[in-house]
Amino acid sequence: MKMTSIKMKRKLDELFTRDDWRVSFNRDKDIYRVEWKDTKQGVKINIPNVIAKYERRGDIALEELQFHVSESLKMMNEEHQLEGKEKHIYPVIRATSFPKKTKSGTALVYTEHTAETNIYYALDLGTTYQLIDENMLNEQGWSYERLKEISLFNIRSLDVNPKKDIVAENDFYFIATQDGYDASRILNEAFLEEMKANAVGEILVAVPHQDVLIVADVKNKMGYDILAQMTMKFFAEGRVPITSLPFAYDEKHLEPVFILAKNKPEK
Known part of the structure; x- marks a missing residue:
């Protein structure tokens, strides 16, 4: 029935x-x-x-x-303290369309990141996390800079063990630990610089949804097409979608790129 x-x-x-x-x-x-x-x-x-x-x-x-x-x-129903919880504060990447306020109208703390993404800050509670709003920051007497510095330090401390796939002679690296901060690892500059140092072709980075970071060493035109299709597929299937556009990574700067079929991306 x-x-x-x-x-x-x-x-x-x-x-x-x-x-x-x-x-x-x-x-x-x-x-x-x-x-x-x-x-x-x-x-x-x-x-x-x-x-x-x-x-x-x-x-x-x-x-x-x-x-x-x-x-x-x-x-x-809980009042969460930041003081003493420094090791549990992480940045989270969200689309620029993501709400800037809580449902009760309190402004969330965020940093502009790229034309496609912003960085929010989360207090990890174990099975879930709470986005940090301005009230929490003010009540604790924390500065925005302190919050940002602590969160970036913590994201660099998380393991980065990408799985590698080779498709049409292009190298694709996937980080998908399911810890809630996979996309946030795009903020680990040391990791991106290491990837760039070892790259044969052009480094492109993608955060289609919260639970994956893709780094591509693109060595031929086919690589751009593959990454574009891959990013779109992940974006459509993600629980917390972020952006279907990959980013070119150069001189510690991320620039969203539109990938045209069988062409090098246009910035």
């Missing part, structure tokens, strides 16, 4: 029963909401999406949903 929205709502009621939470269901929009009773901060759940996952994966899908929603609610 097909799962209906009402039946799924009952399942969610069982998952999210807590004295300090309130649940509600908007039947017209098929949206289920779980929120803290005192602050009214909460999470919206799209019922049709949950049904689709449930029909494909069964109870495991609901267990994962319960975990992620509970983590999100927990994070909303």
Whole structure:
């Protein structure tokens, strides 16, 4: 028997029963909401999406949903300190279209990076992370420069062990550790300089989504086409898409490039 929205709502009621939470269901929009009773901060759940996952994966899908929603609610209800957590602060790369404010209207701390990307700053909480906003920075008495310096130091301390593929005589290196900071490794200049030093052709770099960094040693025209197709595919499939444009890396500078079929990129 097909799962209906009402039946799924009952399942969610069982998952999210807590004295300090309130649940509600908007039947017209098929949206289920779980929120803290005192602050009214909460999470919206799209019922049709949950049904689709449930029909494909069964109870495991609901267990994962319960975990992620509970983590999100927990994070909303905690006051996080930066002091003493310096080793857990990392930069995260996002598209320039990414929101500049939290849902409550507080400005997020970010740095302009390229024409396609900005750098945000995150406090790692283990299973998730919280983007740092200006209120957190001010309450801790931290300067923007201190935050930036600490985060860049931490990203350089993360392992960089790329997997290499050779396609049509071009070398492609992939970093995909799934630690949430794969794309952020584009900020590790020491790594990029090492790659450039060892490159035979032109170095291009891509961050199609949060969980991958691609470095290409492009040695022929085919290499540009392959990278363009690869980046577009990753961008379309990524959980947190960033940009489908690769970057030329030269003199410690990243420049987005449009790759034309069977042609060298135009900057």
